[in-house]
Structure formats: structure tokens, C-alpha cells
Amino acid sequence: MMAKVAMITGAAQGIGAEIADHLSKDGYDIAIADLQPQAQKADEVITTVEKNGQKAVFVPVDVTDQASVSKAVAVAAEKLGGFDVMVNNAGIAKVDKFEDIDPKDLELSFRVNVFGVVYGTQAAAKKFKELGVHGKIINASSIAGMRAFPVWATYSATKAAVISLTQAAANELAPAHITVNAYAPGVVGTTGMWDEIDQKMSEINGKPLGQNKQDFVNTIPLGRTVEPNDIANMVSFLASPAADFITGQAYAVDGGGLL
Numbered sequence: 221m222m223a224k225v226a227m228i229t230g231a232a233q234g235i236g237a238e239i240a241d242h243l244s245k246d247g248y249d250i251a252i253a254d255l256q257p258q259a260q261k262a263d264e265v266i267t268t269v270e271k272n273g274q275k276a277v278f279v280p281v282d283v284t285d286q287a288s289v290s291k292a293v294a295v296a297a298e299k300l301g302g303f304d305v306m307v308n309n310a311g312i313a314k315v316d317k318f319e320d321i322d323p324k325d326l327e328l329s330f331r332v333n334v335f336g337v338v339y340g341t342q343a344a345a346k347k348f349k350e351l352g353v354h355g356k357i358i359n360a361s362s363i364a365g366m367r368a369f370p371v372w373a374t375y376s377a378t379k380a381a382v383i384s385l386t387q388a389a390a391n392e393l394a395p396a397h398i399t400v401n402a403y404a405p406g407v408v409g410t411t412g413m414w415d416e417i418d419q420k421m422s423e424i425n426g427k428p429l430g431q432n433k434q435d436f437v438n439t440i441p442l443g444r445t446v447e448p449n450d451i452a453n454m455v456s457f458l459a460s461p462a463a464d465f466i467t468g469q470a471y472a473v474d475g476g477g478l479l
């Protein structure tokens with residue numbers, strides 16, 4: 221029997237790479253979709269997936285470009301022989317004081333974090349319908365999309381939009397038995413995204429490097445940062461038959477930080 225196929229955007233590193241590891245352990249063949257310059261990093265993820273006994277391909281994509289996303293889905297489905305799960309994981313984080321928000325950062329953030337989810341959802345839904353698959357779409361939000369933080373306006377707004385898009389798409393696609401859900405991580409210490417955030421916050425508020433991150437971590441009742449493994453466990457569940465009757469939901473994976 222052919223393995224099921226999952227495509228993960230932004231999977232050459234970080235949370236996306238961890239999701240590739242988990243979903244391949246669950247028996248999925250994986251399309252690692254990322255920007256072309258990430259091809260070398262993607263090779264390491266391919267090795268991991270193959271060690272787990274599944275097939276993997278690198279599919280170059282720029283999620284800000286509708287045609288590129290549509291082509292990536294077509295290529296993934298053709299190379300891997302099916303299409304069952306789409307994880308719209310690619311994202312960027314720009315922080316700035318509200319009054320200093322740079323229009324270029326604002327535009328790029330919406331193009332990657334919001335347009336990317338729209339295009340990924342459109343392309344996946346069309347492919348699922350074409351193949352007659354009851355597919356699953358899983359989007360990357362953030363706890364910042366559930367509660368806005370100071371100097372995080374741009375990022376928070378994009379991740380709140382992801383929750384809205386998830387609900388709307390879930391409603392529209394339910395008649396085709398396509399589910400749409402989101403994961404909303406808290407502070408992930410190990411992927412590089414937070415190094416950039418911490419550096420920028422330190423420039424804004426003058427706190428020593430590492431202090432802004434520590435301040436967030438201090439608010440987490442379970443007492444540690446989120447690991448990519450915690451998030452991939454949630455994605456693994458949302459992709460599984462155990463989640464067949466769950467749609468339109470956004471799940472915080474944050475150690476209770478929103479409590």
C-alpha cells in the first residue's frame with residue numbers, strides 16, 4: 221500500500237523539520253517545502269525521514285507567491301504519489317514599537333504568515349478534492365495570535381489572522397471532509413526565531429541580551445520553553461485519524477503561559 225503524503229512548508233529547519241521527523245515516524249512520506257536557498261538544510265531533513273523508513277523530497281517554494289505554492293503541491297503529489305496532509309508552517313517574526321513599524325516588515329510579515337496560509341490552504345484543498353481525499357490542513361499560529369503582546373503588533377496580527385482563516389476555511393471545507401486546524405506555540409527556545417526577537421527587543425527596551433526571552437519564560441507555569449517536539453506531537457495528533465472529527469480549532473502548546 222502507498223504511504224500517505226504530507227507537505228510541510230518551512231520544513232528545512234526548526235519546528236517544520238521536527239514535524240517532518242514525527243510525521244515520517246507516523247508513516248507519512250514527506251515533501252519538505254522551503255525557499256530554494258534552504259535546499260542544503262533540507263537534505264538533512266531528508267536523511268532523517270529516510271532513516272525513519274519513509275520517502276522525502278525537497279520542493280522549492282516561496283509561500284508569498286500563489287503560483288509557486290500551487291506548483292509545489294502539484295510537484296509533491298506527483299513525486300510522492302498522493303496528497304493527504306498540508307502543514308502551513310513557514311513563518312517570520314518581526315517585532316518593533318508600534319510607532320516604528322516599518323511598512324516593509326508589515327508587508328512581508330503578512331505575505332509570509334497570512335498570504336502563505338491562504339495560498340497553502342487553497343492549493344491543498346484543490347488537490348484533496350481532485351484526488352477525492354479527506355485531507356487535513358494544519359496551520360502555524362502562535363500564542364501571540366491569541367493574546368497580543370507589546371512590540372509584537374505585526375506578528376500578533378498575522379497570527380490572529382491565521383486563527384480566523386483556520387475557522388473560515390474549516391467551515392467552508394467541512395462538506396468535502398477536509399479538516400483545518402492550527403497549533404499555537406509559546407516560546408520555542410531552540411529554533412533561531414527567538415534569537416532574532418530577543419536581539420531586537422533588547423535594542424528596543426535596553427534589557428540585556430537573553431533577558432526578554434527569560435521574562436517570557438518566567439510566565440510559563442510548566443517552567444520551561446516549548447520544545448519543537450511538543451509542537452510536533454500536537455501536529456502528529458491533528459494529522460491522525462484520532463482528530464478526524466476536530467476542525468476549526470487552534471490549540472495552544474505553551475506550557476500554560478496563557479493561563
Ligand SMILES: NC(=O)C1=CN([C@@H]2O[C@H](COP(=O)(O)OP(=O)(O)OC[C@H]3O[C@@H](n4cnc5c(N)ncnc54)[C@H](O)[C@@H]3O)[C@@H](O)[C@H]2O)C=CC1
Pocket residue numbers: 229230231232233234235236253254255258281282283284309310311312313332360361362363404405406407408409411412413414
Ligand atoms: N519559534 C517560536 O518561538 C515560535 C514559532 N511559531 C511559528 O512556528 C513556525 C515555525 O517557526 P520556527 O521553526 O521557529 O522558525 P524558523 O525561522 O526556524 O523556520 C522558519 C522556516 O520558514 C521558512 N520560510 C520563511 N519564509 C518563507 C517563504 N516565503 N516561503 C517558504 N518558506 C519560508 C524559512 O526558510 C525557515 O526554514 C512559524 O510560523 C512561527 O511563526 C509560533 C510560536 C512560537
Ligand SMILES: CC(=O)C(C)=O
Pocket residue numbers: 313362363364405406407408413
Ligand atoms: C515567536 C512566537 O510566536 C512566540 C510566542 O514566541
